[in-house]
Amino acid sequence: MKEFKMQNKTKAIASNTNVEKAKESEIARQTNVKRTEERERIENMSGEKLKKCENSENASDQKAQKCENAKSVNIAKAKESEIDENINLEKAKESKIDENTNEAKVKPKLLLHSCCGPCSTQVIDFLKNDYDITIYYYNPNIDTDEEFSHRLAEQKRYCEIVGVEVLEDGYNPDEFTCAVKGFENEKEGGARCPICFALRLSKTAKKAKALGYDKFGTTLSVSPHKNAEVINDVGFFMGTCEGIEFLEGNYKKKNGYKKSIELSKKYNLYRQNYCGCKFSKRVD
Numbered sequence: 571m572k573e574f575k576m577q578n579k580t581k582a583i584a585s586n587t588n589v590e591k592a593k594e595s596e597i598a599r600q601t602n603v604k605r606t607e608e609r610e611r612i613e614n615m616s617g618e619k620l621k622k623c624e625n626s627e628n629a630s631d632q633k634a635q636k637c638e639n640a641k642s643v644n645i646a647k648a649k650e651s652e653i654d655e656n657i658n659l660e661k662a663k664e665s666k667i668d669e670n671t672n673e674a675k676v677k678p679k680l681l682l683h684s685c686c687g688p689c690s691t692q693v694i695d696f697l698k699n700d701y702d703i704t705i706y707y708y709n710p711n712i713d714t715d716e717e718f719s720h721r722l723a724e725q726k727r728y729c730e731i732v733g734v735e736v737l738e739d740g741y742n743p744d745e746f747t748c749a750v751k752g753f754e755n756e757k758e759g760g761a762r763c764p765i766c767f768a769l770r771l772s773k774t775a776k777k778a779k780a781l782g783y784d785k786f787g788t789t790l791s792v793s794p795h796k797n798a799e800v801i802n803d804v805g806f807f808m809g810t811c812e813g814i815e816f817l818e819g820n821y822k823k824k825n826g827y828k829k830s831i832e833l834s835k836k837y838n839l840y841r842q843n844y845c846g847c848k849f850s851k852r853v854d
Contacts, residue, residue: 713848787817
């Protein structure tokens with residue numbers, strides 16, 4: 571009996587032990603589950619943190635890329651600005667060159683005495699690239715008012731065609747008559763002619779000086795009947811007296827007279843057959 575009781579007691583203890591072990595096993599299992607869940611939670615958190623870090627890194631990369639792009643844009647703009655600056659500098663230089671060129675193109679003003687339209691054609695054509703020409707029509711030697719007016723009209727007509735201004739000083743034949751008194755019987759090209767040159771060139775020099783011209787000159791030397799050396803000597807002397815430079819020239823050279831005839835025919839200009847002075851008047 572005692573042995574039976576002992577056996578039952580042993581079984582009960584063993585059963586309790588197994589229950590305890592089962593409880594412990596369940597507790598261990600639950601602990602492991604919790605640990606697994608905690609580990610997974612931690613891993614998930616770590617993954618999220620990693621993703622956040624990656625996203626942050628991506629955002630940083632994007633910011634860096636934006637900065638790099640902005641830097642590139644700024645560099646490009648700086649280059650464009652430098653190019654524009656260089657273009658503006660070149661334009662300024664070109665403008666300065668144009669200004670200097672225009673200054674260099676300013677021609678000296680020439681008051682050119684003319685005896686008639688035909689004689690002025692070749693001389694204007696010869697001088698126009700170098701001088702700003704104004705024709706001065708002063709010829710008191712012409713014998714009649716009709717002849718004077720006819721020549722003046724043709725002079726103005728031609729100058730209008732070529733764009734040259736004409737100044738006139740009226741018809742004053744008494745000035746010539748008084749100047750050449752005593753030399754009426756001299757032949758053309760003789761002692762009377764230098765007096766006539768001096769009368770007209772003295773008046774031209776005074777007019778040029780008064781109006782602020784740089785130089786004065788005359789078309790007289792284009793005629794084969796006029797002595798260019800005498801004309802230039804007289805012009806130089808009158809220029810010295812009035813303090814203004816005389817432009818010397820022998821415009822009959824290099825077929826100058828021939829060219830004046832060709833231009834006169836081209837523009838159908840009236841060509842007289844004498845210089846204008848009644849003492850040298852002739853009929854061809």
